[in-house]
Amino acid sequence: MDFGKKSKPTAGIPTASLPDIIFMLLIFFMVVTVFKEFRGLPVLTPAARTTEKLETKRNVAYLWVDKQQRISIDDKIVTLEDIEPIMAEKFSQNRRIVISMKIDRDVEMGRVTDIQEKLRDAYTLRVSYATRFK
Amino acid sequence: MSSMIKRRVRGGADIPTGSLPDIVFMLLIFFLVTTTIDMDKGIPMVLPDRGGEFKVSPENISNVLINSAGQVLIDDEPAEISQIRDVIRGKVESRGLDTDGKPKLIVSIKTERSTSYNDYIQVLDEVKRAGATKISIAEPEK
Numbered sequence: 001m002d003f004g005k006k007s008k009p010t011a012g013i014p015t016a017s018l019p020d021i022i023f024m025l026l027i028f029f030m031v032v033t034v035f036k037e038f039r040g041l042p043v044l045t046p047a048a049r050t051t052e053k054l055e056t057k058r059n060v061a062y063l064w065v066d067k068q069q070r071i072s073i074d075d076k077i078v079t080l081e082d083i084e085p086i087m088a089e090k091f092s093q094n095r096r097i098v099i100s101m102k103i104d105r106d107v108e109m110g111r112v113t114d115i116q117e118k119l120r121d122a123y124t125l126r127v128s129y130a131t132r133f134k
Numbered sequence: 135m136s137s138m139i140k141r142r143v144r145g146g147a148d149i150p151t152g153s154l155p156d157i158v159f160m161l162l163i164f165f166l167v168t169t170t171i172d173m174d175k176g177i178p179m180v181l182p183d184r185g186g187e188f189k190v191s192p193e194n195i196s197n198v199l200i201n202s203a204g205q206v207l208i209d210d211e212p213a214e215i216s217q218i219r220d221v222i223r224g225k226v227e228s229r230g231l232d233t234d235g236k237p238k239l240i241v242s243i244k245t246e247r248s249t250s251y252n253d254y255i256q257v258l259d260e261v262k263r264a265g266a267t268k269i270s271i272a273e274p275e276k
Contacts (some may be wrong), residue, residue, distance in 0.1 A: 019155045026158055029165035045176075046252045048259035054174040100174050103251050109200075110247030112254070113274055120181050128176035129255060 034058065038075045041066040043104040048131040059096045061087070061124075065103040069111050080114055087122035102130040177258060182270065195240050196225050197272075200257055202248035215256055222264035236267045244272035 034057040041064040054060055063083075064072040071078050073086050090097055099119060103112060119127060198218075199207040206213050208221050222241060229238040241261050245254055261269060 019158060022155060022158045022162055026162040026165065029162065029169055033165050033169045035168065046255040048177055048255055050177055050259050050262040051175050052178060054176065054178075057174060060174055098178075100176055105250065105252035105255070107251045108247060109245040109249040109251060109254055109274060112251055113245075113247070113271075116181055116271070117273075120184055125181040125183065126178070127181060128174070128178045129258075130174070130176040131255060131259075133175070134259075 038062060040064045040075070040102060041070065041072045043067075043102050044106075045102055045130045045132055046105040047134040048129075049134045051131045051133050054098060054100065054128055059094060060098050060100050060128075061090050063099055063101050063115070065101070065107050065111065065115065067104045067106050069107060071115065080118060083115060083118040084121045087119055087124045091122060091124050096126075097124055098126045098128055099124050100128045100130050177255070177262070179269075179271075190240060194229055194238050195242055196222065198222075198241060198243045198257060198261065200243070200245045200249050200253055202246045202250075204250065204253040206257060215260060218257060218260040219264045222261050222266055226265050237265060239266055240268040240270055241266045242270045242272050245274050247274045249274070 040062060043064055043066050062073070066072070071080065071083065073083070078086065087099065101112075101115070116127070119125070196209055197207075201207075204215075206215065206218060208218065209225075211221075213221055222239075226237045226239045232238045243254070243257060243261065258269070
């Protein structure tokens with residue numbers, strides 16, 4: 001039996017289209033990448049089973065509340081009274097904005113309610129309680 | 135005339151493209167590294183509009199109270215966190231569906247000012263798991 005002859009035509013992977021493929025991947029990642037803008041505050045968010053993913057990062061604004069009940073927006077510690085003008089400004093720039101509230105699990109509901117009242121004043125009604133998957 | 139242009143073009147210098155894949159690879163690796171895959175996640179909620187009050191028949195409302203110790207009261211009946219789902223599901227099913235295909239039942243979650251946020255989220259999670267879609271957040275009593 002002569003197998004040697006059959007295996008002779010060596011199969012090479014065509015690399016001519018390699019740049020195109022890589023370009024496509026590159027463009028995909030360039031489009032998808034949104035750079036992390038803010039550092040935020042260290043918070044431990046609660047775990048929940050009904051946690052959902054937010055569709056897109058572009059329509060999301062963040063608000064942090066840590067254990068010491070401090071509020072942070074765009075890496076600045078703000079008071080309760082500052083929330084309304086900041087959020088109203090964000091809403092005027094993007095009407096589909098969703099406020100992702102990263103609130104520590106030990107925060108009291110009184111504080112959360114006060115913040116929500118300010119968000120209602122600013123007309124940013126779409127919020128999301130940041131949670132972890134359980 | 136046209137032949138003259140042709141000749142000029144032919145003599146043009148080529149851009150070396152041999153290292154193109156390497157450059158693109160480098161860019162690709164940069165974006166691969168900087169892309170954050172972790173998506174924002176959470177429980178979506180729509181806050182009520184100011185002044186948008188409307189009347190609903192009281193039999194379609196279920197009041198869920200959470201006190202500062204994390205104890206839960208559903209329509210004046212005490213319940214454990216693990217029981218909430220079954221209790222609310224029973225209520226959702228007994229009220230049936232509204233014209234928009236969503237359950238008629240409105241779950242009103244009320245907390246105290248000193249209730250922990252974690253307890254509130256745990257209850258909200260269980261209520262959502264029970265299939266209730268109309269959830270209202272009542273202002274805590276001062």
